[in-house]
Amino acid sequence: MIQNRRDFIVGSAATAAMLPLAACGKADMAEYDAAAAKLRETLARDPGMLDLVRYATLAPNGHNSQPWQFSINGGFASILPDLSRRTPVVDPDDHHLFVSLGCAAENLLIAGAAHGRPGQMLFLNNDGGRIDLGLDRGKADSTALYDAIPKRQSTRSAYDGRAMPVENLKLLEAASKVDRVSVLLITDKPRREAVLEQVIAANTRQMDDPAFVQELKQWVRFNPAQALAKGDGLFGPTSGNTTVPTFIGQTLFSQFLDADAENKKYAEHIRSSPGIAVFIGDKADKDHWVKVGRSFQRFALQATALGLRHAHINQPIEVPEARTQFAGWLGMPGVRPDLVIRFGYAPALPMSLRRNVTDVLIPWEISS
Numbered sequence: 001m002i003q004n005r006r007d008f009i010v011g012s013a014a015t016a017a018m019l020p021l022a023a024c025g026k027a028d029m030a031e032y033d034a035a036a037a038k039l040r041e042t043l044a045r046d047p048g049m050l051d052l053v054r055y056a057t058l059a060p061n062g063h064n065s066q067p068w069q070f071s072i073n074g075g076f077a078s079i080l081p082d083l084s085r086r087t088p089v090v091d092p093d094d095h096h097l098f099v100s101l102g103c104a105a106e107n108l109l110i111a112g113a114a115h116g117r118p119g120q121m122l123f124l125n126n127d128g129g130r131i132d133l134g135l136d137r138g139k140a141d142s143t144a145l146y147d148a149i150p151k152r153q154s155t156r157s158a159y160d161g162r163a164m165p166v167e168n169l170k171l172l173e174a175a176s177k178v179d180r181v182s183v184l185l186i187t188d189k190p191r192r193e194a195v196l197e198q199v200i201a202a203n204t205r206q207m208d209d210p211a212f213v214q215e216l217k218q219w220v221r222f223n224p225a226q227a228l229a230k231g232d233g234l235f236g237p238t239s240g241n242t243t244v245p246t247f248i249g250q251t252l253f254s255q256f257l258d259a260d261a262e263n264k265k266y267a268e269h270i271r272s273s274p275g276i277a278v279f280i281g282d283k284a285d286k287d288h289w290v291k292v293g294r295s296f297q298r299f300a301l302q303a304t305a306l307g308l309r310h311a312h313i314n315q316p317i318e319v320p321e322a323r324t325q326f327a328g329w330l331g332m333p334g335v336r337p338d339l340v341i342r343f344g345y346a347p348a349l350p351m352s353l354r355r356n357v358t359d360v361l362i363p364w365e366i367s368s
């Protein structure tokens with residue numbers, strides 16, 4: 001079953017050969033689901049900073065590499081880039097990394113506000129890219145976005161094609177408003193087809209790049225045991241795929257990469273999604289990438305609150321030549337579009353894992 005390049009790309013013959021092995025791993029799936037649910041346990045009424053950090057780490061992030069470290073001190077928290085978790089091939093200038101930090105910061109601020117700890121964020125662009133958050137005491141402001149934090153997921157499946165009510169589009173637009181970030185919603189068929197064409201062209205380029213495939217393979221988790229041991233990466237069932245023993249997955253991953261089959265799957269995914277959102281920061285720097293992350297996170301949470309699913313179709317912004325062309329197609333030559341997201345209706349897939357909060361925490365003295 002071939003889904004897309006972020007999946008465990010295994011051809012049909014290989015899949016058939018692996019089915020008995022996949023069945024062996026079934027017992028672990030219950031353990032996997034329990035771990036994913038535990039990470040998303042509801043917060044206590046007056047949660048400590050550690051619990052707020054747990055909610056922050058539920059944020060989306062490129063390849064689920066979780067490229068962050070947290071440091072806490074009373075009502076203060078810092079989020080720092082963890083450069084050992086960079087993905088230099090797909091993200092050579094750490095664009096996705098800083099977008100991911102922005103997503104985590106937004107989760108922390110929303111969760112804090114919901115529990116009477118409204119906060120402010122400061123991003124020091126010239127200080128290694130550290131985000132500082134200060135939480136105060138105030139009125140609890142529990143919102144639909146807050147309730148959606150543990151329910152949100154990237155859903156990499158075909159959607160059901162249902163049209164999107166205009167009221168939902170308005171709510172998505174309103175929720176994702178962040179200063180110096182624009183969000184374009186594309187719903188008409190001809191323009192969604194034009195995006196699909198650009199996704200296919202850029203995806204083909206990426207799949208022809210051995211370095212891209214090798215980097216992706218490093219972040220794939222082929223079975224529940226491997227996913228649980230690492231607590232990160234891209235686990236097959238979160239994209240609707242089967243599980244296989246690690247050594248088989250790692251051996252067959254590149255061999256069975258099939259650009260045509262993947263591109264067909266992308267066509268099905270995009271054609272079944274009634275909307276595509278494009279996020280564009282006013283400038284191409286870390287400060288704006290964090291802002292884009294905050295805007296995208298608010299969009300994703302609002303979508304989840306409305307019962308909508310979303311998934312990234314970022315190929316046109318990841319391949320530099322494709323990005324230039326995409327900006328031109330948007331009528332914004334010279335601008336850097338930041339994210340491309342499809343959205344629509346679909347059942348949920350299994351949730352992804354995160355590392356334990358204690359594994360992402362560093363002492364305050366080291367961070368400051």
Ligand SMILES: Cc1cc2nc3c(=O)[nH]c(=O)nc-3n(C[C@H](O)[C@H](O)[C@H](O)COP(=O)(O)O)c2cc1C
Pocket residue numbers: 006058059060061062063064095096097099100103152153154155156233234311312313314315351352
């Ligand atoms: C900046 C950024 C870029 C991403 N790019 C892609 C992508 O190109 N394709 C994809 O399928 N998912 C992409 N994702 C989604 C992540 O893979 C996903 O957030 C991560 O695996 C955790 O899963 P979750 O979102 O279900 O919690 C991206 C996420 C972020 C924040």
